[in-house]
Amino acid sequence: MTDRIAPGPVLEFEGVGKSFGGIRALHGVDLAVREGELVALIGPSGSGKSTLLRCANRLAEPDVGTVRFEGREAPRGGAALARVRRRMGMVFQAFNLYPHLTALENVALAPRRAAGRSARGARRTAVEALERVGLGDRLDARPDQLSGGQQQRVAIARALALSPRILLLDEPTSALDPELVGSVLGVIRSLADDGVAMLIATHELAFAREAADRIVFLDEGRMVEAGPPEEILERPRTERLRTFLKRL
């Protein structure tokens, strides 16, 4: 993350649209995430937040539009796509940890088998990533021995272990008990302070207000408003955003 290969945004969506079985989930979204920036996606369930995140690393293939990573169109498949995915960490709502592996093995798998590091190198990277999320003492725990908050922090460490240019986080705290949300948001905030670029779908408006550089409001697959947190949350310009904020 030291030398800037391409000036401009790390991740860029241009006119990205996606339908599922005839239902339009996204309508021509334009959005750019710059280096070190934290962009929060807010909006009701089904507004397209997840779909947009999944289009970024082509877990969902956009029907129209362009996704650019470091200034270049992201490849559609094969080893080139795998290489790009390695540089975009992803964190899921349901954690999706590998249940048969320990925390350390979960984090070390991709450095070892995708990035081709040595076993020792992958292990060292994994230990560092787990220490960074405050789990240096739970290296050998299996996911079912960890709390939800700890599991999500392992998942964040897993995404960090490949030193990504950007993290994609899909409602990382929505599946957590309220008392565990804080620890996960704390980790995300510290990553933001370290300058890790992030695109995060979230319902935690207080967190978005405090940590995000920009908030993007999506509704029915369209980008309705985007701007700095105080503008979006305190001076909404559209009726749809006002209704959404009132309902929370």
Added chain:
Amino acid sequence: MSELFETFLNPAVMGESAGLLLRGLVVTVELSLLVVPAGLALGACVAVAQALAPPWLERVVSLGVDLVRAFPPLVLLVLVVHGLPFAGIELPALVGVAVALTLNTASYYGEILRAGIAGVSAGQWEAARSSGLGTTSILRFVILPQGVRKVLPDLVGNTLEAVKLTALASVVALPDLLRMARIAQGVHFNPSPLILAAALYLALLWPLARFVRRLGASKAAPDFARSRR
């Protein structure tokens, strides 16, 4: 009572035929050691093909699997062993039998593994894909370890069936355990060798059957099952 004993558990006959039967047991074990690994490997290929292949190839594979499964194993065996020579393919009897039984048992291993792979949640694929792992690595390190664990009792159960099925080899005159027992029975005009053969099959398969039972129990209710025993 003693007549019954003389007929079915005749120690003299058993003693004399023991050597023959042990040689048969060796053939049965050899056959099993060919059929089980080959069947598992072919079954795994079938399951992975069904999980990953484009729809047309998936349909071809499924059709092949259904065809093999619809054949009674005995018919398949006779077809391969006695049919292939007409097509100019001469195989040693052991290999011919192994090929037929491998085809049969692979179709079952394949279906079991397919179910195991399908039972792994889509989130596991997505997590692995999003970290840039290739398909082979995803299968090897993420999907198969979980999928196999889910269906382990069925896999071991099918192995049991596969070993028992090797007794079919006796039909095409391969000197397996059952075949040798039948020969010994003919020589002595006494069915005791069959009982001895049954005991040998039991010794071979009983541990496996117990293993399946234990797996099934620990899968259903790990702690409960153990504490109640």
